[in-house]
Amino acid sequence: MDFNVQSPHEDDAMDDRVRELLRANEELKQLNARLSDAQDKLMQSEKLASIGQLAAGVAHEINNPIGFIFSNFTTLERYLGDLFQMLQAYEEAEAALAGSPILARLQMLRVKIELDFLKEDIPTLMNESRDGISRVRNIVQNLKDFSRVDTSQKWVRADIHHGIDSTLNIVNNEIKYQADVVKLYGDVPDIECLPSELNQVFMNLLVNAAHSIQRERGTITIRTGTQDEQVWIEIQDDGGGIAQENLSRIFDPFFTTKPVGKGTGLGLSLSYGIVKKHHGQIDVTSEVGTGTRFRVTLPVHHIEEG
Numbered sequence: 001m002d003f004n005v006q007s008p009h010e011d012d013a014m015d016d017r018v019r020e021l022l023r024a025n026e027e028l029k030q031l032n033a034r035l036s037d038a039q040d041k042l043m044q045s046e047k048l049a050s051i052g053q054l055a056a057g058v059a060h061e062i063n064n065p066i067g068f069i070f071s072n073f074t075t076l077e078r079y080l081g082d083l084f085q086m087l088q089a090y091e092e093a094e095a096a097l098a099g100s101p102i103l104a105r106l107q108m109l110r111v112k113i114e115l116d117f118l119k120e121d122i123p124t125l126m127n128e129s130r131d132g133i134s135r136v137r138n139i140v141q142n143l144k145d146f147s148r149v150d151t152s153q154k155w156v157r158a159d160i161h162h163g164i165d166s167t168l169n170i171v172n173n174e175i176k177y178q179a180d181v182v183k184l185y186g187d188v189p190d191i192e193c194l195p196s197e198l199n200q201v202f203m204n205l206l207v208n209a210a211h212s213i214q215r216e217r218g219t220i221t222i223r224t225g226t227q228d229e230q231v232w233i234e235i236q237d238d239g240g241g242i243a244q245e246n247l248s249r250i251f252d253p254f255f256t257t258k259p260v261g262k263g264t265g266l267g268l269s270l271s272y273g274i275v276k277k278h279h280g281q282i283d284v285t286s287e288v289g290t291g292t293r294f295r296v297t298l299p300v301h302h303i304e305e306g
Contacts, residue, residue: 059140059141062140063137066133066136066137066140069133070137073129073130073133076126077126084119087119094106138169155192155193155194155302156192156193157190157191157192158190158192158195158198159190160188160190160191160198160224160233160298161185161188163198163199163202164183164202164222164224164233166199167199167203168206170203171203171206171207174206174207174210175206175207175210175220178210178211178213178217178218179210179213179217179218179219179220179237180218180219180220181219181220181221182219182220182221182222183222184221184223184224185222185223185224186223186225186226187226188224188225188226189226189300191298191300192299193298193302194277194278197274197277197278198274198278198298200270200271200274201274201275201282201296202233202235204268204270204271205271205294205296206220206235207267208267208268209235209237209239209292210237211239212237212239212240212241212291213237213238213239213240214239214240218238218239219237219238220235220236220237221234221235221236221237222234222235223236226300227297229299229300229301230280230298230300231297231298231300232295232296232297232298233295233296233298234294234295234296235293235294235296236294237291237293238290238291239291240288240289240291241287241288241289241290241291241292242284242286242288242292243288247284247286250284251268251269251271251282252269275296275298278298278299279299279302279303280297280298280299281296281297282294282295282296282297283295283297
């Protein structure tokens with residue numbers, strides 16, 4: 001009777017093949033996870049680009065009527081100035097109508113329409129209206145600056161402070177009820193960057209800072225400065241802080257400490273990728289109950305891929 005008995009060498013070979021298959025399977029799992037992560041980031045990036053294109057288009061459409069309203073308003077102010085001069089001439093001529101029924105009728109009309117009040121209130125209304133139109137124009141311009149889509153991925157020199165200020169205006173509604181913003185800007189040079197992508201980083205950090213403040217009102221402090229051939233931007237809040245066990249995971253895709261439905265977990269992950277694309281660094285320090293500080297460091301000059 002024949003028995004198939006495997007030799008120890010055959011057993012060892014089988015074990016090696018099994019281990020090799022398991023190792024290959026594990027590598028394949030890791031590769032699939034990286035591909036899935038890259039696909040998620042690409043989809044989010046494309047979504048942001050589409051939103052940016054839409055916002056830029058809307059800003060352009062709003063800018064056209066605002067332009068002719070502003071032009072017409074300037075003309076209206078000039079017309080009103082001429083009318084006030086004519087009105088003053090009429091008032092000076094009233095003395096020549098003393099005792100005339102026309103003077104009595106003019107005086108009754110002056111009281112009826114509250115002419116003295118109108119002469120004071122109209123300039124005030126015009127100034128307030130001009131200020132309102134100017135604010136709308138600034139908001140539209142900030143929206144255009146913020147949502148500029150660099151489809152060609154062209155690196156340009158840009159003012160970091162201008163990008164932060166534009167972003168603050170865009171996310172103002174997220175912040176104004178939660179915190180006061182303190183800006184401590186240093187003397188920093190323009191840097192070579194992709195401005196719209198850095199604006200996304202600023203937006204994510206600012207919105208996260210506002211959301212971290214749970215009490216009635218807090219403070220968000222923005223600092224900038226230079227070190228060697230780099231600029232740095234710090235965004236600090238006095239919110240609830242991040243637990244130490246979560247600090248090492250905050251840049252992981254889909255990780256979030258926000259309640260379900262309040263965050264995608266992609267904001268900081270995308271921000272990390274954008275900063276790395278700029279050959280920069282993003283660091284975080286936090287203490288529960290005290291607050292969180294993000295520090296973004298960026299090179300002044302674009303580093304070409306080697």
